Amino acid sequence: TGTAGHLARGGARLLHPDDAFRAASVTKTVTAAVAVRLAQEGRLALDEPLADQLAAELLRRWQALDQLPRTTPRQLLAHTSGLHDYFRDESFAARVREEPGRAWLPVELVDHVASHGATHFAPGEGFSYSDTGFVIAGILIEQLTGSPLHAVYRELVFDPLAMDSTWLEGPEPERRPEVAHHYSDELDLTTISPTVDWAAGGLVTTTADLTRFVRGLWSGQIVAAGGLEQLTRWTPGATFPPGHAVRYDSYGLGIGRNVVAEVELIGHTGFIGTFAFHAPEYDAVLVGTHNDSNVDRWPLVTALCRELRAASVRP
DSSP, X not given: OOOOSBSXXXXXXXXXXXXXXXXXXXXXXXXXHHHHHHHHTTSOOTTSOGGGTSOHHHHHHTTTSTTGGGOOXXXXXXXXXXXXXXXXXXXXXXXXXXXXXXXXXXXXXXXXXXXXXXXXXXXXXXXXXXXXXXXXXXXXXXXXXXXXXXXXXXXXXXXXXXXXXXXXXXXXXXXXXXXXXXXXTTEEGGGSOGGGTHHHHOEEEOHHHHHHHHHHHHTTSSSOTTHHHXXXXXXTTOOOOXXXXXXXXXXXXXXXXXXXXXXXXXXXXXXXXXXXXXXXGXXXXXXXXXXXXXXXXXXXXXXXXXXXXXXXXXX
């Protein structure tokens, strides 16, 4: 474990190994794991259309998304729904800049897509990374359980794994007095309401808690036998173009696979710099973050993988 730098630019407070930070899209793995768990319990059908599962009033509200009723939860979680990604939409970014402190309701995030975004392809007929699908999946989880998403996270994941320093920012009270600041150019992202990404990227966590999550997921404490197979059923044709901010060699349900410095890594990364990986060959967990969305995380991950390989051959 280790840290470098400060909690915030221009501040004197050094960053500590146990400081909390925004998990960003690592949240997607938690959401997908919960969905698979609910599917195993018979409360959610991964391969049945939303027309049979999502509230009719929401389907009417988003009728401009005419392919949504026949979209399945699996397609939402695998980025094969064809739904436009509001999070990477400049018109949505402009709205956030105008009202940085606005608390967004999850349905309002999808409203933006219904009003501004086109469907890129029919469900199951392409691959396009989209936070919108995970927001809809979160809404579906709430409807099927009758509980707010953060309560479902806590019941099925956080409490069983003793993740006491992890919370869904916005709906839940803070569990740490300070959160590491993150930046995009000169913008301090902690000045933006965390409700902009919710089930797709709204968690705050620590390296210790994130390690507990990865360990718990791969040891069968969150999903029963067969659940990991669902999460890591790699999507045919899931590719990311050169220069894309997201990088995976393969992608399943809220989880991806990369080979770095000859080490297989299965997990997820986040917009700000967060990463959480399991290295199956070494039974190792690699988690961390940096504080600038424009910094390439992969040199750090590569260095960790090289150290992991070197450590495995030392006498």
